[in-house]
Every structure is written in C-alpha cells, then in structure tokens.
Amino acid sequence: MPSKSSAKRAPTQRSESPAKAARTRRAATVPPPLAKRPRMGNRKAVTRTSSIHGRGVVARVPIAAGERICEYVGERIGWPEALRRHPHDPEQPFHTFYFSIDDDTVIDGNVGGDFSRFMNHSCEPNCEAELVEGRTLRVFVVALRDIAVGEELVYNYGLSLDERYTPTLKKQFACHCGSDRCIGTMLVPKR
Ligand SMILES: C[S@@+](CC[C@H](N)C(=O)[O-])C[C@H]1O[C@@H](n2cnc3c(N)ncnc32)[C@H](O)[C@@H]1O
Numbered sequence: 001m002p003s004k005s006s007a008k009r010a011p012t013q014r015s016e017s018p019a020k021a022a023r024t025r026r027a028a029t030v031p032p033p034l035a036k037r038p039r040m041g042n043r044k045a046v047t048r049t050s051s052i053h054g055r056g057v058v059a060r061v062p063i064a065a066g067e068r069i070c071e072y073v074g075e076r077i078g079w080p081e082a083l084r085r086h087p088h089d090p091e092q093p094f095h096t097f098y099f100s101i102d103d104d105t106v107i108d109g110n111v112g113g114d115f116s117r118f119m120n121h122s123c124e125p126n127c128e129a130e131l132v133e134g135r136t137l138r139v140f141v142v143a144l145r146d147i148a149v150g151e152e153l154v155y156n157y158g159l160s161l162d163e164r165y166t167p168t169l170k171k172q173f174a175c176h177c178g179s180d181r182c183i184g185t186m187l188v189p190k191r
C-alpha cells in the first residue's frame, strides 16, 4: 500500500487511496440532467468477464466517436471518508472504485454505483472521461472513436501517486491492458 498518494486532478489531496481521475476533458455544454438511469435494455454497454481484469464493460450497440456512453455514478464523498472506506476489499488493497473529480470530491462507484464502475483501464483507450460543470461536477464516459458491439470499453485512469515509483509500486499497479502501447503500469509516468 503506498504511503502517500493522490489523484492527478487532486494534487493537494494526500491520501492512501488511489482514485481514477486524469485524462479528462471538460465539456463545453451542460447536458440535461439524467432524471432516470437508462434501463438495462436502453443501455449502450453491459458488464462481462474481462481479459484485462475481473469484470469489464463491453459495448452492446455500435457506438460512434464522440458519443456519450454513460455517467460514472456513485455516492459523492470527501477524501476523509474515502480514506476511511479504502480499501473496500482488504484482500485487494490496490483495487479502487473511486473517481476523483476535484480536490474535495470523490465518486464512490461501490456505493450507489452501476455498471460504469466496472470499466477497466487501458494505455490505448477507446473512451475518455468528460467532466461536465453544472450544479455539481459530473463525469461522463465518451467514445474516442467508433466502437463495435462486444468491444471492451476502456479509458486511461490517470492514476498518479506522490511517492517515488519504485519497481514494487509499479508492480502493485501493473497494467494488463494487453495493448501494444501498454507502458506496464496504470500509473501516469512522472515528468
Ligand atoms: C473500477 S475497477 C474496474 C473493474 C474491475 N475489473 C473489477 O472487476 O472490479 C478498477 C480496478 O480494476 C483493476 N484494473 C482495471 N484496469 C486494469 C488494468 N488495465 N490492469 C490491471 N488491473 C486493472 C484494478 O485493480 C483497478 O483498481
């Protein structure tokens, strides 16, 4: 377990809990609120066993580049509460369902979340996270290119830790995305 870590978008936040965050872009327009989550039959994606890790999310319909696929939902909590909850499974201390949206707020996909929390990381992503400003900051997953039915939906988590990236740490956050461009770790390289 890293002693000090922080999400890339929360550089002042000290935590012992990794959270997905970076590689996001801010949308220019605010979408209408999702009054209801899409029912299973209306969803663009479903969960499946993944060749990358555990369960993943695959497209159940063709998805066009730029299309918004789903919202990353879950309980919105502060970092102190996120640290208290982490890890959600002591047997997997480096597993996270957190998405850090700013210095103060983390979305815990493990509480009140849906299939969106099962999206895996890839060094060669076909999706990206988009931050949308409104009454609250919301996170949407958007296709970076056309995606065929059955393709796993992946984005770059942008995990960033304050401490030095030792071989042990890199191993703890080893990436199994399988891409030719895989850098071997889910951690964002330090400059
Ligand atoms: C939000 S979960 C994704 C769903 C996960 N596959 C599951 O079954 O719970 C994030 C966790 O999945 C694992 N993971 C995701 N992408 C990975 C990758 N490219 N390589 C290795 N582990 C990965 C890591 O343990 C990470 O903390």
Ligand SMILES: [Zn+2]
Binding pocket: 122, 123, 124, 175, 176, 177, 178, 179, 181, 182, 183, 184, 185
């Ligand atoms: Zn990789």
